[in-house]
Amino acid sequence: MSNLDSFRLETRDWLEDNCPETMRKPMKTADDGCWGGRNFTFKSEDQKLWMDRMGEKGWTAPEWPTEYGGGGLSKAQHKILKEEMARIKARSPLESFGIWMIGPALLKFGSEALKQQHLPPIVRGEIRWCQGYSEPNAGSDLAGLQSKGVDMGDHLLANGQKVWTSYGDKADWMFCLLRTDPDAKKQMGISLVLFDMKTPGVKPKPIKLISGSSPFCETFLDDVRVEKDQIVGEINQGWTIAKYLLTHEREMIGGMGLTGAGSKTLGSLAIDSLGTTFGRLNDLFLRTEVAKWEIDAAAFACTAERANDEAKAGQGVGATSAMLKYYGTELNKRRFETLLKVGGSDELIWDGDLSKNDGWMAKTWLRTKGNSIEGGTSEVQLNIIAKNILGLG
């Protein structure tokens, strides 16, 4: 038996023993995700147990080195872990900006001390992170950011305003972009810094979304003390790191175009809702719309798979994260538009009669509209493809 085959069997056994039954059921609402951190209220004991066990094993961050608490798995092993989790419909043990964004950046650019300090608590789900990039006047044009970090000798003094900070009111730490050299060219005077959200002067204020909830905030920075050892990489050299981090964010968001393992296909949802006559869906136009979507989704899923396998084999263009982000989010938006039509009026229930749902569909559908904005808009992704991949100036 090859090493990978025996890894698969060990993994299967371990998951069988350690994944609680209730964590093998699909999440009912988007709020069922486990985010961890100091302020998080677990939905159930099983949810905490599952996060703790996976965190202990390092499998919340399967490919990170074991010395920082990660799983130390190869890409091939990671793929097997994902397959085995999908096989038993295991939920993701932990949703985390730490794992998706700041972790990879620290692994590549952080000092040894920063890695030791921040990575293990991320893996274990103890510290939850938020992203302080966007500002009122710096969205797509992120490098135009104006929040300042003034050098005070042993620390920086941060002042300014961040906006659209997802979970700013729930997070424990922020990774944040500051302008530390006001005289340098736009991209040259930026630093990526880390601070605790409890630091005096950090004030997140929730903003309500069209989907009704308030997952993001405007965050005011008012004389916030940032320790110098919490600068990632060199001072004023943060832009490269910030962009590297964005590629990880994009891959993660683009993954939304993939229908989650274990969840029902659009086709089967349409069959459930509309019914069939002699094997054909009772709505000719929706049949066409569903089939077109499923064809595109199948091709997209293969593209994500190919990008991953090419990276493993050392082939490929590498710069595909912009394309995956663009296509995946547009696809996810289309999916929810079709789901609304398939489900009909029930799906537009906001609250009140909750016989069928608790407004999940309407809220989730509206939330998907943000997918093609957050992490860089679709138009910005097309700019990146045109410039970096196609060489159009």
Place this chain on the structure above:
Amino acid sequence: MALVVNEEQQMLKESARGFLAEHAPISEVRAQRDSGSELGYSPALWGKMADMGWAAILVPEQFGGLAFGHVGMGQIIEETGRTLTASPLISTAILGVTLINLAGSDSQKAELLGKIANGDLTLALAIDEGTQHSPANTKMSASKQDGEYVLNGTKRYVIDGSSADNLIVVTRTSGNPGDLKGISLFNVNSDTNGINIERTNMVDGHNSSIITFTDVHVDENSLLGEFDRGFRPLSTALDVANVHLACELLGIAQESFDITLKYMKERKQFGTLIGSFQALQHRAASWWSEIELCKSIVLKALQSLDEGDAKSPALASIAKAKLCEIVELSTNEAIQLHGGIGMTDEYDIGFFIKRARPAQMLYGGYSYHADRYALISGY
């Protein structure tokens, strides 16, 4: 299996590219057309392709083939899409080989496959009868009389029909149009009495024919596969053909994109390169993204043919449908972004749209395959 082209397959692709650049550049397409070639392809080129072993790629080793598989063959077909090269590869080396391999008796395989592998025998599939691909609706009849079969009916749009040595004819031997049962396949020499072949000129210049069968008598050994049960192997062979047509369309889509991208970096208007206009950049970027999806789904479908997995029919229809959609986008955008010059016969870009449409329609276009995929998926 990793969704990547392995080293051997990549080498085959590169050698195909080199071969076609030398022996079949686009100028050959123009030359074929201008010469009014009866055959629609160059027999000399076909001989060289056979020397390269291309006719033998799908033939099992025991019959003198290379058994190199669909992923390998797909790389070659994709390259022939880039150069718009006409050849008997699809009709003979892909459809013919697959059908004989699936349905043929041992003696039929022994007799036919080796000759195909050497490039000594070409085939054509006589299947469609109307303007829309619809194999289950076959009407053409074959009836049993005194130990023989008698064929009557008309086939249209038979690719390579006027050049092939043998025809594989799809007939109805029982039941009604629409029934899957009652379809039988025959391997018939094109010179048989009662067969009339009329070459049609299609927009791509490839050879396509209307073939009428009037009381054509063939012996029992002409039956390919089981009587009345020809639909199953036929359907599998059509899946195979459609995946390879998707490969050809992928080549066409990529080449028309590449040519256009290059043009965007050369053509100046308003004192600057047209590639600097964001309206065009976004079109190019989303077009490129679509082609990336096409590459992935085509490779997936090819791999699934090699693995013989149960998802092959669905994947074949997904791949063909997606490629039909995107090659249409590609060939239209290519002309549009070239402006006036894209409309001229002198410039090559027009050849791409002319080959794309017949290849899209052959064995079912977007609507046929999207609908078939929905049916397979239970809706």
